Every structure is written in C-alpha cells, then in structure tokens.
Amino acid sequence: MQEFTRQSILILADNLMILGQRLGEWCGHGPILEQDIALTNIALDLIGEARNYYQYLAETEGKHEDDYPMLRDAREFKNVLLTEQPNGHWGDTIARQFLFDCFHFHLLEHMVASSDQRISAIAKKSVKEAAYHLSFSGDWVIRLGDGTEDSHQKIQRSVNKFWPYWMEMFTPTEAEQHAIQEGILPDLNKVYEAASSKLESVLAEATLIKPEGQHSRKGGKEGFHSEHLGYILAEMQYLQKSYPGASW
Amino acid sequence: MTNTLSLEDRFQQRIDNEEKIEAKDWMPDGYRKTLIRQISQHAHSEIVGMLPEGNWITRAPSLKRKLALLAKVQDEAGHGLYLYSAAETLGAGRDELLHQLHTGKAKYSSIFNYPTLTWADIGAVGWLVDGAAIMNQVALCRASYGPYARAMVRICKEESFHQRQGYDILLTMMKGTDAQKKMVQDAVNRWWWPSLMMFGPSDIDSPNSAESMKWKIKRLSNDELRQRFVDMSVPQAEILGVTFPDPELKYNEVTGHYQFGVIDWEEFWRVVNGNGPCNEERLAARVQAHEEGAWVRDAALAYAEKQKQRNSSQVA
Ligand SMILES: [Fe+2]
C-alpha cells in the first residue's frame, strides 16, 4: 500500500474512532432514554466503521486492528480537530455531529466509486448508516433551532462554536490530494458542494444563521491536534498501555 | 354459581387457571400497585445499571470489547424502555416514575451501588450480575400480567447474551498474565456476595412474597432462586479457575445442592437504605442527566407542538 493511501485511510478511520469514542461518553447520560439509545447506535456504527478501515490496514501491514487505536500516540492520529472536541451539552454534541455527518455522508456517497476496491466496499457498507446519522443530527438541529427561544440560542451558539472546524474536513492534505488524483478518494470540492447545500437547507429550516467569516482551524489530519486528544487517548489506551502485550 | 363470585374471586380464578391478565382487565388495587412498584423498580435498575458499566466504555481494551460493551449498555437502556412501557399500561407514566427515582422514593437494585474498579469487573458483572438477573427474569417470563411477562421474554434473550459475553471476558483474562488472573479473582471476590443479595431478603423476612406468589407475579421464592443461582455458578467458576469467597460453600450430597455461608444482611440493608459505596453517585448522575436534559425535552415538545399546528392549519 502506498503511503498516501495509508495516510488517507488513517484520516477516515481516526475520524470515526475518535468521534465514536466521544459519543460513547454519553451512554447512560442522555437527556431522553430514546435519544441515549440513538446516540449509542451512532457510536456503535462509527466505531464499527473505523474498525473496517483498521482491519484493512492491519491486513496489509501484518498488524492487529487494535494496534491502530490502542498503541499509537497523539501525533500519529490523523482525525480532524472537530471530532476530538468535547461533548459539551446536547446541542454541542448535535452541532458537532451534524457538521461531521454532512461531510461524512456526502464523502461516502462519492467514495462508493473509489478505485480502491476495499475502500469502495467499506463506503457502500457505511453510506446507509451515515444517511441515518445525518437525518438524526439534522432533525435535532431543526428541533432545537425551531424549538424554544432557549434551545434556539443554544444550538446557534453550538453551530458557531464548531464552525471554525468545518473547512478542515474538505481541505485535502498532500496525501489526500494524491489519493484524489488516483481516484481512491473522491474530489473533496464536490463533497463540499453537496455538504454545504445540505447544511444550508437544514440551517434554514432550523431558523438558524450560517456562521461566516471566521478563521478556519486545521491540523488534525497532519497530526497537529488540540490538547483534548491526549486525554481521549489516555483513557482509551489505558489498559493496553498499563499491561503491554496482554490480550483482553 | 360462578356469578355469585366476587370480582376478586374471579380474578384469582383466572390467575389459578394460568390466564394472562391484560391492561384493560379488572384487577385488584393491590395487584396493580405491587406490579407498578416491581416493574418500575426493575426499570430503574436497568437504567441505573447503565452507569457502572457505562463508565468503562471509553476504557474498554479493544475494539471488539468496546463495541460489545456499548451494545450491552444500550440493551439495558432498551430494557428500561420496555419496562417503563409495561408500567405505563398500568397507568403509571414515565415522568412520574422517574420523579420517584430522582427523589429517592423509588428503589432500584442495590447491586448497582457497587463500583466497577477494574476491567475484570465488567466481566464479573456480566457473568454474575446479569446471571443473577436472568435467574429472576426467567421466572418472570411466566408472570401473570401479560405486558410484563412479554417484556421479560424479550429481555431474557438479551440477558443471556450479556452473561456469555461477561464470562468470555473473564475466560480470556484467565488465559492471560498473572496480573490479569489476579484481577479476575479480585473482581469475583467483590461481586459474589452482592450478587447473592440481588435475590432479596431471605423468605422468612420477605413480607410481600406470599401475596406476589398467590398472584403469580412471582413464581419462585427469593431463597429458591438464590439456590439455583449458586448451583449454576459453582461449576462455571471451576471451569474458569476462580473460587468464591465463601469457606462454607460445598456440595451437599443429600440435598443435591451447594450449601453456602450466611449472607451479611447488615450490609444488605445498609446498601438498600442508601449507604452503599456508590448510592449517592448513581442517583446524582441520573438526576444530573435529567436536569441537564430539561431544555432538550422542552425544545422537542415545543417543536412537536409547532409542527402539529402547522399541519392542522395546512389541512384547514
Ligand atoms: Fe437488563
């Protein structure tokens, strides 16, 4: 496997892994039992999808699927900064999820046609789940935006808060650029167009304002993270690191 | 002659004939109250039970274990839902029941007031706690109240899966390093007695039992169920290679059962009455989730109301 392919796969996998890990923190603490279940469902999907990519890497590199999430350090993780942001309140989690789902669903929709058979197969398997995630988070953005005065303000603030992380998802790294040229990844401009139009229609229905003119924060895809990631990994990798080589 | 029977007699006759009682059927007040208390306690136990295991989701040691644990804790939430729905058929709404939980008026299973300290606890909880729950719940699948019995059938299928998963966690660790084996034995030491306590007070100290048995809400007594659990668990412990922390535990050739030592009832009542290791934390976590979710529930309600108005004005 070429290095740029490997890097591109790590971005895909780490996004899902870290966001799934974040959603897992909610389990048992949701505002409504049904929504607790729904959010856990999404966590299960995301980590399951991440596992597909890790397995692909593990098979080509003669490693174990757990080596990737459990044994790498922060600088080697390639997830976008958005996914590692703290859960905050329900509106924060929904806004973060909605921005990610807009990107992820449309990415997969295009990635089904990947020149890499395995990636294409994973995309085909994941795209239905991503469609459900997008409708879940989109519906909640609308419900909160068009709910009470208080919820409207809260979700608007949440969208504003995560807005600086929006563009990183669509801005290719060098490795991704290479992968796009080879047809392994779809054209991220196209993904951006589709994601933006979905985002705009949902925000409009939610009576929310699309934030503008903020500077964009990136770096995660190159391993340059916020301070949050170290804590996520400290928790996630605690057993593997405390008992090196043990099987669980 | 039958038409001279009172409503209550006829009700008892139906129970004795193994007919299921359904939501719309006449039932004595006591039957309804007992059911609501038991079903809601059970529902609360499912959702409070999410906490001790949920706290290991972020630390689960592998992708496989993390996914299994997420799914398990999610199942428990689902069990809570089934049971709240069953209670609703008796006229007890979820909001009201949650209020009772949050104000400390309603109880939940004391087992969840113990902490999960190591990863082996996740295995031990699955094996012993879900195992004890199954013992109770299998008997409840034949409870006389239809909606409750049907909820239990669904729940039991998932519980036995949880138990196997828990046992598998421990089996894997027992094949591992010395540190892992020690971790397993330590977890089993801590969870064994509280698991036995899950069956409730001894029959002689269980005042509600006789009536519940008559109404077939309960089919087997606390002590009978506890004995079954011990008989089931001892051979499983042997296969696993762990011991239970009870020097008096041994097979009785005459009775064909394992006899065991005296349960520390003082500890049992202490935890039931709110002074276990985690009572405060568990309740506080539930209350916090509920309070912090208030604005979300309000928003969902307000939005649903707006939608309703929009739809009706469209129709008009
Ligand atoms: Fe359960």
Ligand SMILES: [Fe+2]
């Ligand atoms: Fe369970």
